Amino acid sequence: MGKHLLGPHVVGQRVVVRRLLRGRTGPSGGSAYSDVLGTCVSWGDGVCVVQQDAPGSTGSVRIAIADIVSGKPVPPRPSPRLRVEPQEAQVRALALWPGLETQPLGDWVLRHSPTATARRANSVLAMAPSGVADDYEQVLAFYAGRTGRPIAAVLPDSAEDELFRAHGWVAESTDADTLFQVAGVAQVRRQVVARLRSLAPQPPAEHDEDGDLVTVRLGDRASGVAAYDRDWVGFRGIEVAPEHRRQGLGVAVVAALLEWGAERGATTAYLQVLGDNAPAIALYERLGFTTHHAYRYLAPPSVDD
Structure with missing residues (x-):
């Protein structure tokens, strides 16, 4: 017709x-x-x-x-995991930091860890409108009594990015933006198993569990941490000793963490990597990860800036 x-x-x-x-x-x-x-x-x-x-x-x-x-x-419909808003994805990732102090500020989340110095554990999560009139002032007050220097995690070129920059905030460091990457657990497990078949046998994995958090170690060669929350399993701190790199140990750690998450019902895996870490990004893409969103850290200028 x-x-x-x-x-x-x-x-x-x-x-x-x-x-x-x-x-x-x-x-x-x-x-x-x-x-x-x-x-x-x-x-x-x-x-x-x-x-x-x-x-x-x-x-x-x-x-x-x-x-x-x-x-x-028309383009394929994005998978359900890609339709989750960045703020919600980041909230699920809070499980990676046990003992984290959190306080809602409207739709923002104030985060502070008494034991960890990582920015992810000591910054306000501001990736959507807060809905609070004095949100900026409350951020300052919260961190004044804790870290002394507030940090904000924001989406590039967002309204929140503009808000903090309007108050004179700048990039917290010279690091590239961070990529929050996601993948289906089943897909990554298939890729990991295929890669491990071509590698030399790895030492048995040791698990140290604490509720919905686990640390996996391959002797003193490699280690990583995973957390489970609402059918998502996330990874952080995947490290391989310099003298044992390029032997597949990082993949072996991911495999052990994935297996742990799958046993708890996880269907989505996620991790975070700096946007200029080309080797790591290439590895994660081969395993099936794709970028869900990018974000950056802003902070007031330090006295040395």
């Missing part, structure tokens, strides 16, 4: 289809139309069948090919 880019070649692809609704009248008194978004599951005998995936829509729709007004393939 109309011009479109559809046909048998789009079976298995995600498409959007505008179709004529015969026998119905539109708001202006003319013909009525509707749009269908989903995966084309069949095309033939004059009918296109689309399995819907639009929000609020379920089931499949049979569309007479003669009634198609327009249509085209």
Whole structure:
């Protein structure tokens, strides 16, 4: 009926289809139309069948090919883990820091660790509007009695980034932005197992568990930490002794941490890496990780700046 880019070649692809609704009248008194978004599951005998995936829509729709007004393939729908907002993903990662002091500030989270010096454990998580009128002043007050110098974790070029910079804040260090990467546990396990098959046998992994947190060690050669929260397992502190690098020990640590998380029901794995750490990013991409979001740390200028 109309011009479109559809046909048998789009079976298995995600498409959007505008179709004529015969026998119905539109708001202006003319013909009525509707749009269908989903995966084309069949095309033939004059009918296109689309399995819907639009929000609020379920089931499949049979569309007479003669009634198609327009249509085209569209990008695949992002996986559920990629649809989680950055702030929510970061909140799940709080499990990696036991004993962390947290305090909500509207939709922000004030974080402080009495034992760890890492920025992730000692900064305000500000990746969405706080909804609090005096949020900036409360950040200053919270860290004044703890670290003495507040730090904010923000999304690049966001309203929160602009807010702190408007108060004179600058990059907390010369580090590149941090990448928060995610992957499906099953996918990463397949890649890890395949890589380990090509490597020499590794020493047995030692586990030191503390509730939903575990530290894995391969003797004194390599180690890493994982935490489980709401079907996500996250990693930090994956380290390999310099004299034992390039032997697959890092992959072996990831494998042990993944197995631990999978046993608890984790379906999503995540980790964080500096954006200029090309070797690590290349490894994680080969294992199936993809960047969920990037973020940076801002702080007031130090006295030496």
